[in-house]
Amino acid sequence: MAQAEVINGTAGQQLASNGEHADPGGFKLKFCTVCASNNNRFDNPLPLRIADSEKLTSLRSMESHLRLAAANYPVISFGTGSLVRLPGATITEPNVYQFNKTSYDSIYKELEAKDSRLYHANGILNMIGRNRGVKWGPERWQDWQIGIPRLQHSTDRGSEGVEGGVVDVVITCEERCWDAVIEDLHNRGSPLNRPVHVINVDIKDNHEEALIGGKGILDLADSLNKAAVEERALNPSAFDDGNASSRSGFDERVPEIIGEWQERWPRLPAVWTLAWF
């Protein structure tokens, strides 16, 4: 199972370093993070909030979602698995929840009631508790109706800017999530005619790596956003020439940016493609 986090930046235009909201006029990319549950630590993936498939391993995607939202990027997140799975008391008894229907809050309460000590000890309650503050509940990528307004998610962190229900960049945290996302986009048949960069950043599923991965993803988001802002600012006036081949726009710089980023983060192998919503 994979979780992906998508950060939608179209609407939000604050810089990562800015405080809460609104640096007016600034342009921001919208992201989406998606995670697959790798189950290194937990056998089952846990979908976290943010419209990405986040799994328990969603340590990774949640980490990125939080970081991106904290940096004021518009972001949503999803999981690509079939169910939200959290480790249970034994390896054969995972806690399973349905995507889209279960809130983090109810998961939290249920687990706390089940065995507060155990779930505190293995860190699951911490994670779910943190996720409660990010969004209402785990969402499944395949059920995401791309382009349907997301106004009802306004309490989710990072929701400002993704009201339109689309994103510019999808970041997955595991290659099979990336595969699931691409496969799903093929199935949808690209009705929106909107380009989207889909990038996988392979993060090993443990706490330490999740932290590094979160930093790496933020760095990536910052680099991409910088290029996008530069493109917008390059020719603010009408002198811009749609045919000028000498200036390179955001899209064509993406491979270069990822290449440079990969040099900085050699432990996080990346895959990228340009797909369509």
Place this chain on the structure above:
Amino acid sequence: MAAPALSVEQQISQLNDARKLVLQDANFYPQIIQGILPIIGPSARVEFRRWGADFLAETFASPHVPAQQKETLGLVVLETLRSMIEDPAEDSAVVKSVVQTAASIYPLVVRWIINNPYDGPTWDRMIAIKSRILRMWDSATIGVRICCIKFAQRVVLVQTAGPEADPKRGNPFEVSLTMVPQNHPLLAPRNLEAEASGLLDRMLGVFQENISDALLIDATLNSLSILIRARPHLANKILTVILNFNPLKQANSPMTPKLRVMVKSMEKTTRMLLIHVNKRDPQNPLAGRIHQYIERMMRSKTEIFDEFNRKRGPPEPVDGLDPAKRQKLVAQVNTSPQNRLHIPPLTPGSHTVAELFTITTDEALKAFDVAMLSEDLVVKIGITILQRINTDTLNQAVDGVRQRYQTVFAPQLVEGINPETAPLGVDDDDDDYDPDFYNAEDTEQIMNKLDNAPPEQEEAVARAPEVALGPFTLPPPPPITPEQATQIGQATVSRVFGNMQTLEEPGKKSKSGMNRLAASAYDRDAWITIITRLATRASAGLENQPEPMKEEHPNSASPSLSNTIRDFLYLYVLEDFRKRIDVAVAWLCEEWYNDQVKMKSGDDAVLHYEKWVIKVLDGIVPYLDARDKVLTRFLSEIPGLSIDVLARVKSLCRDPAMVDLALKSLLYLVMMRPPVREIALDAVEDVWNTSSDDDAKPMAAKFLTRWRPGFAERLKGPEDDEKKANGIAAA
């Protein structure tokens, strides 16, 4: 500006509020769209145009807006989209969004036109947008180009036949050629299908280029799945092209981090699409090949990237700076339309002095009697106006009135011309004037028409008693001398060539197959077809008839238009013969064809083909370098070869560097063009006989041994000398 009180930020934030409103309730879209169109028009600030274009792209993509509503809204925004995209100076972010919008709108508009065949203007707008997008496809920034690809994909989807029983009828994305009636006045299914086929070829062309741009490859691959699925008859063609594509071909060059990302991306994206195809339809006829391809890719990829990982040294320096960005500073001299003063010409008939000087079209204002004002006031107003009025406007007004004045009095001036003595040969039957439009005609035409009215019709005179209407015949234009005619012809031709220069680099050629019609698109190829045919056929049979079978008078005093064009074509080809060799071939094919036709029709034809082949060849030869394949191509594609031509090639062998090229070109002819095999072999043998060059001789001998029976025996004799010579050379 509409609301100067508000800052840009404030207005954008108002627009954002409007957007939130429609996101909440799609019923407000018609109002909001109508409301914003004037704000985001071409004259608005770039911030508003960007906002507007993004908003339109979002609106027409949104599944939240019902298709029916989108169809109606689409008609409303079409003109705005067109004006945005047709502005060559438009911001590329705006263009990008407009192209996306167009991709979403195209099926809607086609559906509308299917059901409302009378709506020509709407279809014209859509066509204008489409052709603009297809023109910028190869030249725009890559971000825009990927959207052009997507647009093309959408057009292909719409303009090809869908599966028979379409359960999703009514879904706007399911518009297909099957819905277009055969006799539709605006949409000809055959043309639409031919266009779609051409566009698909153009899309797939990206896989056949030597250097692949990952962005374009990925954008294409990721847009193809729906075509493969929804248009099964295209699947085979698409998949065959993809299966012949090697995403790893650039892996041999030094791997910069960027290239590594791109190669990896192309490989993975190709693989994902193929996996998707096989997953969806495991029974498809290509499943086996797809499976093999995927396996092979996986293996080569592992090899390449694992090796890379092992060898991976210190990170290479990243070239930080993009090529210096060029900012175009076009002086924007905009004469806005408001500055142009419209002075309606007077209708024929009598006019008062007041009418002569009245230039307003406002009826209420015309009725106003200035005499009511006191003289002082009038003077004051007059002075104030004169102080403030724009000189240009005043000049225009004065000119306009002057023109009216001349119109009114012109008849008196022409009275002197006696129509009966007007030069002969000018027919008076200019009766194709449409009287409904007489107001729009220029003065002369009006006068002329009045003159042509039968003299006994007294109303004509009664209608215009003040203008003396002598009968008048438009004098014929002065006769043009042949030199002038030639000059004008030349000017026309050079304009066409100028136009071709701007259409240079059509990039990938779309192959439209047998259905295409020559010169039906307005691209470079079309112009070349026109111009070559103008040169070869326009005057066919008119030239120098009396001198039978003569190869065109060498020193014709005044060159004919055809020969002018030929000279132009010749220079045009030579200017950049490597790129324009296809033009040369196309042209010479026309010449050859024309020669054949003329020879058939009579034996006194003037022949051009041979002369120009030699001329072109002579022009190219001095500039060839040893690795130019262009010579081989030229020789193999022109329709006829003569000994003279081959002699030129032979002579190349005098240059040791060119031996290889010349002989290989000849060998190619031997192998591929049996009709000229013998003369080509003769040429090779000639080289062998005459050449003293150490390179040429053995190579020629090798070819001859292979292709000319009996040569091997003859070779035995001189072989010893040969060996000696080679020995020395090797030493």
